[in-house]
Amino acid sequence: MTLNLCVLTPNRIVWDSEVKEIILSTNSGQIGVLPNHAPIATAVDIGILRIRLKDQWLTMALMGGFARIGNNEITVLVNDAERGSDIDPQEAQETLEIAEANLRKAEGKRQIIEANLALRRARTRVEAVNAIS
């Protein structure tokens, strides 16, 4: 009984194969999914998806979306997804610093909303890179 995971972004399929277990970050906390999980639908927060393939954990940075789990099929729809191994640690760190600087400079409701989103995304990417090492 294996779990089939499908991670979709608007322009490509990021992951479409079998996994043993995943840990998903949702708006209401992290949930772990094992084979034969009860069917649920949940919103996915900007955070990290951990995938276990035979005792090896992989991380993926997800930029918010939706997940549907049922019948040993997990479908995750996100705005953008990046594998932890594909992210350059230095570049992610720089992006994080720029995002923090932007947030400090932000004025007005609109800029604060934008800056907050950018900061959360940058932070997730840095965490995804660090979580492997």
Added chain:
Amino acid sequence: MSCSNLTMWVSSKPSLSDPSALSSRSFIAPFHLPNSSTPSKSPSSTQIQCGLRELRERIESVKNTQKITEAMKLVAAAKVRRAQEAVVNARPFSETLVGVLYNINEQLQTEDIDIPLTKVRPVKKVALVVVTGDRGLCGGFNNYIIKKAEARIRELKALGLEYTVISVGKKGNSYFNRRPYIPVDKFLEGSNLPTAKEAQAIADDVFSLFVSEEVDKVELLYTKFVSLVKSDPVIHTLLPLSPKGEICDINGVCVDAAEDEFFRLTTKEGKLTVERDVVRTKTSDFSAILQFEQDPVQILDALLPLYLNSQILRSLQESLASELAARMSAMSSATDNAVELKKNLSRVYNRQRQAKITGEILEIVAGADALI
């Protein structure tokens, strides 16, 4: 003086001219002045007045231009296939999304939905997202979109509404840069292949504008890919979204989200054509015991930005495909024009060359004759 004698002599005794490559009569006229060589077919009867060397250079440069335009056409054709594949790759996402949206809406039929992205407010300010191309040499593509944008701005002004523009693509950027009287919110660069990241950048901007209540409506101006020779600039209302996920035109014509239209580049009778298909995605029911981890309203709140992103990406992809198709047809007609120009120039060149040879022969013969 001596020339004119010679000409008359040649005309009366055609057998004396060198028979190898010349037909004497037609070269009398160019002997005076090489200006009556306008070919009867070309509508623009430009008079080609150059010396032999310049003509040779011109023919060379036209040949090079033709090579370039033909290469550009083939490159654009190859890129259209890639753009099409990108649209096909985007389908699994949008199909799943639409299915889920439908199901959630069924569950929320009776409830009052209060999500920032669907809030309909009285409109005071409108944001226009204008999608243009990055490079030129694509016929009237960029011009059509910009004209449509200007027309819409005039309409909004006439209605007394304020507006701001988000320009995507270098051509639009340079146009709006030169017109400081149009308020532009942000300039974004397009790219060769629109990715989710670019759609995300536009979506972020639009989202923050709408949620912070700076604008009350967001409209998207892009070019719809109708066929290889026809594309249509259209205006779609991006925000506020309808909870059912319908895509609405500015005139209020709404298309159901489940009806997905996609285009396919195929060959019919040896020529490239475009087929558009409308596919209705199957909205299957969820299993009855499906539990929502969060409130259905929260889930809808997470789904709608996804929908916004996929709409923006879709419009970017269609714009790119239209730009490539426009470039293909523009380069194809440029190549045809270059071929015709080269033919005309070669004809003039040959006539001049032969006239020159005739002249030399006549001089020689006249000189020989004078010695006798």
